[in-house]
Amino acid sequence: xPLEAFHMNNMRLPGFAYHEPTRLEELLSIKQELKxxxxxxxxxxxxxxxxKTSQPNCxxxxxxxxxxxx
Amino acid sequence: MKKKLTELHVNGEVHxxxxxxxxxxxxxxxxxxxxxGTKEGCSVGECGACTVLVxxxxxxxxxxxxxDAAGMEITTIEGVSQGETLDPIQQAFVDHGAVQCGFCTxxxxxxxxxxxxxxxxxxxxxxxxxVSGNFCRCTGYTKIVxxxxxASKSIEHxxxx
Numbered sequence: 001x002p003l004e005a006f007h008m009n010n011m012r013l014p015g016f017a018y019h020e021p022t023r024l025e026e027l028l029s030i031k032q033e034l035k036x037x038x039x040x041x042x043x044x045x046x047x048x049x050x051x052k053t054s055q056p057n058c059x060x061x062x063x064x065x066x067x068x069x070x
Numbered sequence: 071m072k073k074k075l076t077e078l079h080v081n082g083e084v085h086x087x088x089x090x091x092x093x094x095x096x097x098x099x100x101x102x103x104x105x106x107g108t109k110e111g112c113s114v115g116e117c118g119a120c121t122v123l124v125x126x127x128x129x130x131x132x133x134x135x136x137x138d139a140a141g142m143e144i145t146t147i148e149g150v151s152q153g154e155t156l157d158p159i160q161q162a163f164v165d166h167g168a169v170q171c172g173f174c175t176x177x178x179x180x181x182x183x184x185x186x187x188x189x190x191x192x193x194x195x196x197x198x199x200x201v202s203g204n205f206c207r208c209t210g211y212t213k214i215v216x217x218x219x220x221a222s223k224s225i226e227h228x229x230x231x
Contacts, residue, residue: 011114013092015091016092017072017091020137041138
């Protein structure tokens with residue numbers, strides 16, 4: 001990670017809406033509505049540093065980290 | 071950004087608080103609950119200073135959303151001692167000079183706690199591997215590894231007596 005990325009922001013996550021679908025159909029429905037404007041969060045150990053350092057233009061996130069039965 | 075009411079179970083207490091979706095567990099602990107024993111180091115999951123236990127597993131609180139930790143059992147360094155009595159790992163760190171500036175210590179101790187819960191008699195290699203995700207820039211790791219080794223013996227001794 002380039003050093004300047006550390007200095008360019010204060011290492012906070014950008015704002016986003018948080019969805020917790022509990023069924024696959026629900027996830028697909030939200031995803032269809034938001035199209036590209038969403039990211040899937042699984043563990044987050046790659047996604048969160050990327051968001052902190054590069055802050056992609058994306059206003060919504062899903063959380064599936066607690067898992068759901070499909 | 072809409073805040074969400076959530077319940078965090080920290081050190082045996084339930085806290086109801088309103089967090090933003092982008093609040094990390096680290097920010098919730100330090101800024102909402104005032105538990106500043108958990109340290110913010112690199113913020114990107116490299117240094118291990120922000121390590122806490124979530125359901126007994128060592129996790130990086132800087133890379134965990136507060137909302138994702140809702141309802142789980144969270145242990146921070148503030149919850150490790152039994153009142154005024156230090157945990158054997160904390161006592162060993164004190165006795166063996168494993169603390170210098172102290173910034174990495176909470177993360178080190180919680181990582182060691184996970185290790186010693188799962189592995190009663192870890193080898194030196196296992197101890198080194200377990201703290202490999204926790205950076206110490208003061209002392210080097212010799213005293214830290216020694217302290218964890220002594221703590222494992224002390225816990226074993228207590229269990230027998």
